[in-house]
Amino acid sequence: MELEGKAAIVTGAGRGAGVGIARVMAREGARIAVVDRDFDAAQQVAAALVASGAQALAIRADVSKKADAQAMAEQTQEAFGAIDILVNNAGVGGTASFMRDVTEENWDRVMDVNAKGILFCCQAVLPAMTARGKGKIVNIDSIAGMRMAFFSSVEYTASKHAVTGLTRHLAWELADLRINVNAVCPGGILTPAIETYATPERRAAIVERVVPLGRFCAPEDIGEAVCFLASARADLITGQLLAVDGGALTGYGEDLRAVLRTRVSETRAAAQPQATAAAKSG
Ligand SMILES: NC(=O)c1ccc[n+]([C@@H]2O[C@H](COP(=O)([O-])OP(=O)(O)OC[C@H]3O[C@@H](n4cnc5c(N)ncnc54)[C@H](O)[C@@H]3O)[C@@H](O)[C@H]2O)c1
Structure with a gap:
């Protein structure tokens, strides 16, 4: 088990991606503080893990x-005696679809x-990680933090670019502390x-157009990537962004898929005579 005995905080783990992250980390032996502003949801997830x-x-x-962030760190330290890993997953989406309609209230939210x-949670765990002499922080950013949002509006894209900036900046600042x-x-x-942003039909159409591997992420796909970055296998990795997106960012959507499909049929056609010949000689 990759995270045996590690004490981990997962924020926003009351539902969605955070649940998948918590499950995969628990499978790998981590002790999990399930943090959410919805306490009932957090309690249900924690009970299922137990x-x-x-x-x-x-x-x-x-x-x-x-x-709240300070109290979260204190409660975790008290319960587990350490904080080895912080996963900053709690996040909210934008609401307006066009920049003209973005309100100041929504931008701030x-x-x-x-x-x-993310800043507050990183500040809160700093004393515990410093005392431990090492730590791992994994921020749940988005491909919107590398390019732009599919479903949400500009304030979401801007907020995720802020996550990218926090990740790169804090990687430098905290490196000497081995965090x-x-x-x-x-x-x-x-x-x-995501279900609030797009109907199943729209989601299927988007996958068809822009995701070469052909499906959206499951929460556990995100958990697997988090586990890797939180484990000793990633000791020399810091300041990096790891896209878990079915290949969406590698290409140009529909155009790329059309090109790939032509190449796949050509590859299949080229392999066919060889397979037939091999079957005859075998
Ligand atoms: N769903 C997607 O397609 C998608 C894509 C890229 C990135 N993300 C990111 O993944 C993360 C999780 O998203 P999700 O889709 O699971 O969202 P979700 O809305 O399903 O779950 C988010 C959880 O975070 C909690 N939360 C929200 N604000 C909080 C706060 N201020 N303090 C504590 N808890 C809070 C909510 O109560 C909820 O339980 C977010 O950072 C999101 O931006 C999501």
Whole structure:
């Protein structure tokens, strides 16, 4: 098990991607503080982890409030005696679809959680990680932090570029403390959040157009990438963005898929005579 005995905080783990991240980390032996501003949801997830044999506790915290982030770190330290890993997953989407309609209130709401929340949580775990002499921070960014959002509006893209900046900057600042800071950049994840942005038909059409591997991420796909970056296998990796997006960022959507499909049929056609010849001689 890759994270045996490690004490981990996963924010926003009451539903969606955070649940998948918590499950995969628990499978790898980590003790999980399930943090969410929705305490009932956090308690349900923590109870399910405990029922599966893991160690877990639920913590209520709004990551955009500095005092909550501090209390979250204190409760985790008290329960587990350490904080080895922080996964900054809590995040919210934008609402308006065009920049003309973005309100100041919405800009602040998205920035407060997605950007300021990460700063506050990193500040909160710093003493525990410094005392430990090492630590791993994994930020859940987005491919919107590398390019732009598919579903959401400009404040979401801007907030995720802030996550990219926090990741790169803090990787430098915290390197001497042996704290690695990396980000996972998901493409579309099948979570309640994405269901509010697009109907199943629209989602299928988007996958068809832009995801070469042919499906959205499951929450556990994000968990696997987080586990790697939080493990000793990634000790020399810091300041990096790891896209988990079915290949969406590698290409140019529909055009690329059309080209690939032609190449796939050509490859299949070329392989056919060889396979027939091999079958005859074999
Ligand atoms: N769903 C996607 O397609 C997608 C794609 C790329 C990146 N992401 C990112 O993945 C992360 C998780 O997204 P999701 O789709 O699972 O979202 P979600 O809305 O399904 O779940 C988010 C969870 O975070 C909690 N939360 C929100 N604000 C909080 C706060 N201030 N303090 C504490 N908890 C808070 C919510 O209560 C909820 O339980 C986010 O950072 C999101 O930006 C999602």
